[in-house]
Amino acid sequence: GQQVMQIPQYQHVQEGEDFTTYCNSSTTLSNIQWYKQRPGGHPVFLIQLVKSGEVKKQKRLTFQFGEAKKNSSLHITATQTTDVGTYFCAAPPPRGSNYKLTFGKGTLLTVNP
């Protein structure tokens, strides 16, 4: 089945440092979504990327979709304590399969103030 590998599993940074999490797939993805889950909270949809090479920005967050649509990254510039949480990428299966979103294992970001 569809698998997305996400690294790193954990990342601890000092406030103000940058952070990046990566997702990789062995198959071409039709799209990829990113979610954030705060400690004790629930996943919250951040963005979806669809086009090859797509780059989208949300304030300090930059999302990229690779040219081959097999990898994606989320980069946070100048982290703040409010960025703490687990960031998941998620992708649907290849076209023609049942639609179900498969989540990467997530990257837990902790920020030292």
Next chain:
Amino acid sequence: DTEVTQTPKHLVMGMTNKKSLKCEQHMGHRAMYWYKQKAKKPPELMFVYSYEKLSINESVPSRFSPECPNSSLLNLHLHALQPEDSALYLCASSQDLSRGQGSYGYTFGSGTRLTVV
């Protein structure tokens, strides 16, 4: 209303109990989902409903029984659970099954934290 509401927020039940988890959305979404999430793990899909019909059952044990009474409501009936079923149960919705992977993503409820004793 852009929320998915889940009740109860916390539930402790014995292995012989029968209980139900409830989920409600008023966003007009036609696809609804149940996910199970263990600590420090990603959400795992259990069931998908599309237009009130069960579309996907991810080989979930029969002690979990979903129900979709109407387009706004989703229930998960629990019976004879095991301690290993203790987890956060998340309900989610999206515009429809094909557009669940569209530009709006999934909207998750805050979950029911279930403990089976």
